[in-house]
Amino acid sequence: xxxxxxxxxxxxxxxxxxxxxxxxxxxxxxxxxxxxxxxxxxxxxxxxxxxxxxxxxxxxxxxxxxxxxxxxxxxxxxxxxxxxxxxxxxxxxxxxxxxxxxxxxxxxxxxxx
Amino acid sequence: xxxxxxxxxxxxxxxxxxxxxxxxxxxxxxxxxxxxxxxxxxxxxxxxxxxxxxxxxxxxxxxxxxxxxxxxxxxxxxxxxxxxxxxxxxxxxxxxxxxxxxxxxxxxxxxxxxxxxxxxxxxxxxxxxxxxxxxxxxxxxxxxxxxxxxxxxxxxxxxxxxxxxxxxxxxxxxxxxxxxxxxxxxxxxxxxxxxxxxxxxxxxxxxxxxxxxxxxxxxxxxxxxxxxxxxxxxxxxxxxxxxxxxxxxxxxxxxxxxxxxxxxxxxxxxxxxxxxxxxxxxxxxxxxxxxxxxxxxxxxxxxxxxxxxxxxxxxxxxxxxxxxxxxxxxxxxxxxxxxxxxxxxxxxxxxxxxxxxxxxxxxxxxxxxxx
Numbered sequence: 001x002x003x004x005x006x007x008x009x010x011x012x013x014x015x016x017x018x019x020x021x022x023x024x025x026x027x028x029x030x031x032x033x034x035x036x037x038x039x040x041x042x043x044x045x046x047x048x049x050x051x052x053x054x055x056x057x058x059x060x061x062x063x064x065x066x067x068x069x070x071x072x073x074x075x076x077x078x079x080x081x082x083x084x085x086x087x088x089x090x091x092x093x094x095x096x097x098x099x100x101x102x103x104x105x106x107x108x109x110x111x112x113x
Numbered sequence: 114x115x116x117x118x119x120x121x122x123x124x125x126x127x128x129x130x131x132x133x134x135x136x137x138x139x140x141x142x143x144x145x146x147x148x149x150x151x152x153x154x155x156x157x158x159x160x161x162x163x164x165x166x167x168x169x170x171x172x173x174x175x176x177x178x179x180x181x182x183x184x185x186x187x188x189x190x191x192x193x194x195x196x197x198x199x200x201x202x203x204x205x206x207x208x209x210x211x212x213x214x215x216x217x218x219x220x221x222x223x224x225x226x227x228x229x230x231x232x233x234x235x236x237x238x239x240x241x242x243x244x245x246x247x248x249x250x251x252x253x254x255x256x257x258x259x260x261x262x263x264x265x266x267x268x269x270x271x272x273x274x275x276x277x278x279x280x281x282x283x284x285x286x287x288x289x290x291x292x293x294x295x296x297x298x299x300x301x302x303x304x305x306x307x308x309x310x311x312x313x314x315x316x317x318x319x320x321x322x323x324x325x326x327x328x329x330x331x332x333x334x335x336x337x338x339x340x341x342x343x344x345x346x347x348x349x350x351x352x353x354x355x356x357x358x359x360x361x362x363x364x365x366x367x368x369x370x371x372x373x374x375x376x377x378x379x380x381x382x383x384x385x386x387x388x389x390x391x392x393x394x395x396x397x398x399x400x401x402x403x404x405x406x407x408x409x410x411x412x413x414x415x416x417x418x419x420x421x422x423x424x425x426x427x428x429x430x431x432x433x434x435x436x437x438x439x440x441x442x443x444x445x446x447x448x449x450x451x452x453x454x455x456x457x458x459x460x461x462x463x464x465x466x467x468x469x470x471x472x473x474x475x476x477x478x479x480x481x482x483x484x
Contacts, residue, residue: 024148024170028189058189062173066193074172108172 012040017048017093018103022075025063025106029056034103043098045077046089052106063106078105115483117439118183119457120164121449121469122151122477127166129184130468136445136459139468145187146178153220153434155479160228165247167218167233175217177233177247190247194218194235197252203237203265203272213237213257220434222277226284234274238265238291240303253303256289261308261325268292268328268347275433276329281336288342288357293317293328296344298357309357313346330373331433335382343385343412345375345433350387352412363412368399374436378461379444383411386446386462388431396451397428405448407462421465422456429454434477441482449475 017039026032037051046069053060064071069089071077077084080094080102096102119130126144145151149168157163164180166187175194178187194215202210216236224230229246239257241250256274265272273292280286285302288309295310313327320326328347335341344351344360349370351360364370369389378384385408391399398404403422406415429450439445446458453472458465 022172025173027147028176058176061192062176067195072172072174 014038014040015043015098016100017043017051017097018100019048019052020103020105020107021052021059022106022108024108025059028058028062031056036100041098043093044090045084045087045093045104048093048104049089074109076107076109078107079103115441117441117445118156118161118481118483119437119447119455119468120154120156120166120184120477120479120481121455121472121475122154122166122434123449123453123473123475124150125473127151127154127168128469128472130455132468134441136439136441136457139457141469142184144473145184149176151476152217153477153479155221155223155477156481157223157228157231158225159223161481161483163223163228163246165221165223165231167221169217175215177218177221179247191243191249194233194239194241194250195252196239196254196257198254198258201258202263203267204263206267210263213239215239216271219273219275220277222279225279225281232277232279232287234277234289236271236273237267238272238274238294240274240277240289242303255299255304256297256306259297259306259308261294264325265291265294266326276332278332278334278342280339281334282339286339286356288332288334290329290332290344292330293326293347295325295327296329296332296357307357309353310360311358312353312360312362313351314349314362315347317347331375333375333377333385335377338382341382341411343375343377345372345387347371347393350375350412363408365408365413365415367406367415368404372431373433374431374448376436376438376446378446379438379440380442381409381444384409384461385412386436387415388436388448390430396430401426401428403427403429403450405446405458405462405465418458418462418465420463421458421467427452432476434479435475437478437480439480439482445480447478447480449478451475 115134121128126147128143146168154166162183166178169175200213205211220234222232233241240253276290278288287299297306315327318326331345340356350364376386402424405418429452436448449455451474455469
């Protein structure tokens, strides 16, 4: 959010973020491939996931708890070959994600046997 | 020509099987919600095109799906099953206190008269209600807050509310069953609850007269006899003729009285069906022979039904929500197995045919009789 000399509020700057969803959530959201979302700066895990849920409300509660916003235990978040699952949700995402060069990846944890 | 639609929930999606009134040739559609566990899928008695499904998956929790066109297309509706009041503790397996925590929906029970009204039974045990077609859910808190709640233990499958019976005569009367708390009745539309477990005998608990703690597996009611309920318990098949005031055992000559489902014939309120399972440890039919047992006397006297069912090397289970009946003149009986078969008997149990062979493990079977 930036301000003008007169103190009036202006629209935030949006960045186009690439998001990869796991197969079962792509099916639920009825999308294929990556999704691209306009996310206001600062781009964080919280703002990206909020944008995902706003665009695809059928995903509410399937990635993070609807009320506490805590990550579901078997969902992981990756980007730029980093595991961001336990990083603070308000921390800025890596610049390649913000720049749209790399996707933010939501995936189901390895489970089963 | 009337038709039948069989709604099958499985461990990896949902399937819709359809046939005309002869029930000889079947079409299978699905999987819907592929990869999701569909504990239950059922249709509205008030509008057969309205179907609700409860898929869940460990990665992403619970969702609810609704179809308004008989299962052809689906819409995701609400999945906010928050407890409406602060949670307290129930008992864990080791007797330590454990806070109530939502895990999944086990059963959906649509209103007999309003397609937008549905009750949902959850784990940990709680009862929810929607009046807007599943968009929003409200917990009916009196059940979870029952004074016996802190003493409830989970059954092997969890502390699940798996059975909801909306009384056929009294719109304010609801029955539910919880593993392993027992059966409860409300006479005021869920505002208060009465444990109805007198007469149950459960070797798993020390006090045979305990008000709660009985592992009830399934309860059914015939609409023409609303005060008569039949129950398949962990062990024992039971009946009550006074709305749960007192139960008596009707296991009779069954080879084993352990099992999960129980069903009642659509037109004969004293004709009931169970599928005996060897034991609580051995969840497969005795001697590897899949036999449905029918009683035409409301229990006590049972006959095995085997024609068309595998009679050797069969080691599947039939889960509590996986048996149902249609309401055609010659009542059809249906059940699904953990081996992925769905069987249909178009003649009240005399003969059986597998109408699906290789589905994922079947969790639930419901039947809609179409005009």
